[in-house]
Amino acid sequence: MTTTPALPVRTRRVKTSTVVLTAVAVIVGAGFVLPAIWILIGSFRPNAEILTTMSPLSWHLVIPSEVTFENYVHLLVDSGFARALLNSFIVCIASVAIGLAMSAMAAYALAVYQFPGRNLIFAVIVISFMVPFEAIAIPLAQQFTDWGLGNTMTGLILPGVANGLAIFNLRQYFLGIPQSYREAAMIDGASEPRILFSLYARLSGPALTNSALLIFLGQWTAFLWPLLIVSDQKLQLAPVALAGTFGEHAADYGQNFAGTIVLTLVPAVSMFVLQRFFGRLSIGSGEK
Amino acid sequence: MASSTVTSEPVVAKRRRAGRRPEAGRQRPGRRQELMWAAIFLSPAIVALVVLRVVPTVGAVVQSLYKAFPGGIIPATFHGLGNYESLFADPNFVSTIVRTLVFNAIINPFQIVLALLLAVLFTQKIPAVGVWRTLVFIPITVPIVGSSIAWGAALNPEGPVNALISALGGNPQPFLTSPDQALAGIIMLASWIGIGYWMLFLISGLQAIPEELYDAAKIDRAGPIRTFFSITIPMLKRPLLFVLVADTVANFVLFVPVQLLTQGGPQNSTTLLMFDAYRTTYGYGSRNLGAAEVVILTVIMIFFVLLQFRLLREERTPR
Structure with missing residues (x-):
């Protein structure tokens, strides 16, 4: 001093x-x-x-x-919003489940195996899924309608399962897992799917959480796609339903704001749940 | 090969190579099986890629080359580049393209300069900095449908924003109801979400700058502005470029606020390319013209995404 x-x-x-x-x-x-x-x-x-x-x-x-609480009561009881929320949940959960499995498989193949054209396939997959979905949503919606997927859950779920960043993240994470783990598992007689789903997936809790979040949020906030592919009110998703309440009764802001809060809180809670779920699965990585 | 071993994770790289070597001896049967598994594991992603990206893109290109007749009884005929010609001959479409470009030339630098300034502010040593930072993040969590509705209400001519302007002694503004201000209103509400979002990336970039550089600047008696331009900006080049491109990609397909609040108006002042493609296809029922617009939009997107991918790849290599 x-x-x-x-x-x-x-x-x-x-x-x-x-x-x-x-x-x-x-x-x-x-x-x-x-x-x-x-x-x-x-x-x-x-x-x-x-x-x-x-x-x-x-x-x-x-x-x-x-x-x-009258705004929430109006929203959830009197309008079709509760049903739209349930639809959104189903679509999100199905998309996360399918999307994670698909991304993990692709990421595993691109991280573990050596084969000609590996980097090219990786680049093509990531680049094409990075082109914002909205850009090609209109022609895709026309295709889906031609294939009879308009007004179906499948039609709502499918475009959300493919996420380039999810594959990118998982592959980066898988590259950090030592090959010796995989070799040890192979010597123990584990099959390739078993190595992926019981070894790599278990070691990759944080990356799986991130990817699940990306897919979940993408579907939860989707607006253009459900607007294009669904005309049946019973199948409509929450964001479009919320926008519908905005158009119908001019200036029922109470209900609009209540819907906004519900749509905001659900991902926050889901993030927390996902983190707990995948956090438990992760048993940590690192070779001694 | 030897030079490429100087990566950020040399130990892992070395281990991986060492781990692979014994495999080389018993390569033949294992290798074929590996290829088979690679194909099996990759096939769902490749099918999704083809169905969800290639088919609609090719479909849009093909459709954009045809001309349908109203009523749909006569089959569509091949029209070559006719749809593109009539689009670019239409002054309304040309102004939509110009407007979309101007919109991006304003909103992206605007959001990123503010995101950068806030990122610098929120990495200073100030009391409870995490709290103030979190307040800026909160708008990210509000889905864009909700924030569009709320800002629509807030920018109402009799809404709280005008109340604030009046309280400060200004004149009430028409905002979304005026052709001169509507696009600025859209920029404002998109930035309420965007600034906090891109700030996240820049903050992590700032935190990666070694403290010693700032200490050295202090020893050299560099002032805060000089330090900002000689150390912060150059060291932040990569995250900044990445954020700029990613922000551009996102803003080129901005759709919800336009669809919800202005429907492209008043007087087309908020008609951006994405909304125009939607309106041409569904509002006016011109599938082929709409497809041509989608193709134009997609070409612009692919350009920026390729740029973004390059930047992402560089991000992985050491500084």
């Missing part, structure tokens, strides 16, 4: 800059979160109050006069 005359001045300068930076960080953070808070609070207040408190600016914008 030797004090030089310059030191106190400098600490004070650092402190002012920290104060300014903190103030900016708080303001920016508040600015980003405020619309989300408005949605959250709006979902728990009477619908009419959302409209009356919009303008002029006052604290009532985010302070409700009463807390009510």
Whole structure:
């Protein structure tokens, strides 16, 4: 603690800059979160109050006069949203299951075996699945309708199972698993599928979680595809159903906001569940 | 070969090669079996690739070369590049292309500059920095249908954004109802989600920059601005380029807010290529013209995705 005359001045300068930076960080953070808070609070207040408190600016914008669940009740009981949520769940879970199996198999083949054209196949698969799906959704929807897949669960699920980043992630992870593990398993007489599903899959918890999330979120937030492929309301998925409630009753913001909160919370909860599930499967990697 | 062993994970690489060597002796029968398993494991992904990507792309290309007649009784006839010619002869379509390009030339730099500034801000040593950072992430979790509806309400001429502007002494704005401001409104709501999302990538890039470089800059008495341009930006080049390309890809197919809030209007001011392809195909029922638009969009996409893939590949090699 030797004090030089310059030191106190400098600490004070650092402190002012920290104060300014903190103030900016708080303001920016508040600015980003405020619309989300408005949605959250709006979902728990009477619908009419959302409209009356919009303008002029006052604290009532985010302070409700009463807390009510009527928006959620309307949404889940009276409209078809509950059914759409269930459809979305089925589509997401099926897509994750099929997509993970497919991606893991492809990633395993591309990580473990040496064969001519391996890198080319890898590049083609990843590049073509990285072209945003929306770009070719319209012609694909026409094909699917021609094949009789319009208004079917299969039609909703299939496009979501293929995810280039999922294959990319899993392959990167598999490349890090020592070959000696695989050789040991082969000496023990394990078949290739067994090595993949009981050895590699078990060692790859985090990569499987990431890939599952990618597939899940892709399907959960899908809007254009269900809009194109499904016309039957009974089969419709939650985002399109939510957009439908927006169009139907002009300015039923309470119900819209409640739907938005439900659509937001489900992936958050699912992420948590997935992480627990795959976290348990992972037994850690590393060769001693 | 020897030079390529200097990778970020030399130990793993060496081990893998060492592990493979004994296999070489008993190669013949095992090798054929390996090829068989590779084919079996790859086939679902390849079938998906063909059915979900190749078939629709080829289908769109073929359809874009035909011309159908209203009513569908007379079979479609081969039209060559006629659909493309009539698209580019249509001033509305040309302005859609120009608008889409201008939209991307604005929204991508806008989102990335702000994402970069915020990433730098949220990696400074300030109290409770994680909390403020999380607040910026929260919009990412809101699905775009929900955020479009909410921003539609917020940008209502009698909505809270105008209330805020009035409270600050400004004049209320028409936002989505004005041809001059609607696209800016779409940019705003897309950026509410996008900035936080791309910031995630840049923060992890910033955290990978060695602390010693900043210490060295401090010793050289470089100020914060000089440090930013001489150390942060060059060291962040790869994540920045990757984010720029990935953001561009995402914004070229931005669809939900346009479909939900403006339907391309007012006066076509928010008609972007993706929405136009949708409207031409389903709204106007011109499958062939719509297919030509899809092909144009896909060509642009493939260009950017190839660029992105190059950047992803480089990401794996050591700096």
